[in-house]
Amino acid sequence: MKNENRKGKGEVGYISYMKKKELLFALGLFLAAAAVFVTGLALNDWNKGNVFTIAAAVLIIPMARFLTQFILLLPFKSVSEEIAAEVEQAATGGSIIYADNVIASTEKAMQLSFIVITSDKVFGYTGREKEDAAKCREYLSSTLRRRGYDFKVTVTDDKAKFLNMLKSSDSAAGIRFENEEAKQRFDETRSALCRDLESIMV
Numbered sequence: 597m598k599n600e601n602r603k604g605k606g607e608v609g610y611i612s613y614m615k616k617k618e619l620l621f622a623l624g625l626f627l628a629a630a631a632v633f634v635t636g637l638a639l640n641d642w643n644k645g646n647v648f649t650i651a652a653a654v655l656i657i658p659m660a661r662f663l664t665q666f667i668l669l670l671p672f673k674s675v676s677e678e679i680a681a682e683v684e685q686a687a688t689g690g691s692i693i694y695a696d697n698v699i700a701s702t703e704k705a706m707q708l709s710f711i712v713i714t715s716d717k718v719f720g721y722t723g724r725e726k727e728d729a730a731k732c733r734e735y736l737s738s739t740l741r742r743r744g745y746d747f748k749v750t751v752t753d754d755k756a757k758f759l760n761m762l763k764s765s766d767s768a769a770g771i772r773f774e775n776e777e778a779k780q781r782f783d784e785t786r787s788a789l790c791r792d793l794e795s796i797m798v
Contacts, residue, residue, distance in 0.1 A: 605794050606694035606711075612674040614798075618666035625659035668705055668798060672698050675709045675723060679755070683710050683721075686759040690715070690768030692790060698798040701735050705798060708732055708751065710758070713786060713793075715768040720751035721758040729753045743792050745785075 603613035629652040636648020674696050687693055692713040698705055709723025720736060722729050733751035740747055752758050768786075773779040 603696075605797050606697065608677060608680045608695045609674050610696035611669060611672050611698065615666060615669050618662045618669065622659050622662040622666060625655050625662065629653075629655035629659065665798070668700070669698060671726075672705075672707045672724070679709070679723070682759060683712070683762065686762040687712055688714060688762065688765050688767040689770060691762070691765070692786065694793065694797075699732070699735065699796050700798050706732050706735070708736075711736075711793065712762055713747070713768075713789060714762075714765040715771055716747055717765060718747045718749045718789075719758065719761050719765070720749070721755060722751065722753045723755070725753075727753065739796060740789070740792070745789055745792075747789065 601613070603610040632648050632655065633644075633652035636646045636652070637644060639648070640646040680695055683693060683695070694711040694713075695709065697708040697711050699708060700706075707722060707724045707727055708720045710719075710721045712719045718736065718740070720729075720732060722732060729751045733749055736751065737749040740749060750761060752761070771782070773782065
């Protein structure tokens with residue numbers, strides 16, 4: 597049975613969902629490690645030199661990973677349903693919309709509240725005052741160029757400007773292809789682009 601509360605990358609509420617998930621997993625593993633460690637002490641005359649101590653230490657490793665992910669996501673917030681509705685309404689036919697995006701470069705994690713893929717462009721909206729739109733654009737653009745894409749990337753921190761760009765963009769749904777093979781290449785390129793974008797999202 598599908599979990600209705602589960603959120604995937606690009607869905608509204610993903611950041612909130614992941615923060616709760618990572619924290620719960622970290623706490624669960626910490627409690628499990630503590631229980632195993634104390635059990636080992638109780639069974640070995642309070643001597644920590646036993647196999648239970650090793651087992652507890654092993655549990656700490658994944659706990660640290662979940663905790664690190666939680667700390668990474670902590671400064672970021674999910675977008676509101678209202679803004680998501682505005683973006684969906686502004687986007688032209690055939691656009692692919694990703695919400696609640698946190699992308700991680702080698703230097704830092706950055707929030708792009710929305711990434712929208714049109715026929716030949718990628719639009720981003722930071723939605724966060726502390727975010728540097730120019731750095732987000734530079735990272736996103738250089739990453740896509742290295743992976744062989746010729747999509748123009750534009751990122752802004754101005755919501756009105758972002759919505760206007762979406763409204764005036766070319767409709768992917770309205771493209772007329774010479775043949776079925778050209779349409780297939782177009783669809784495959786956008787699908788590959790989505791996979792590559794998701795690979796740099798936290």
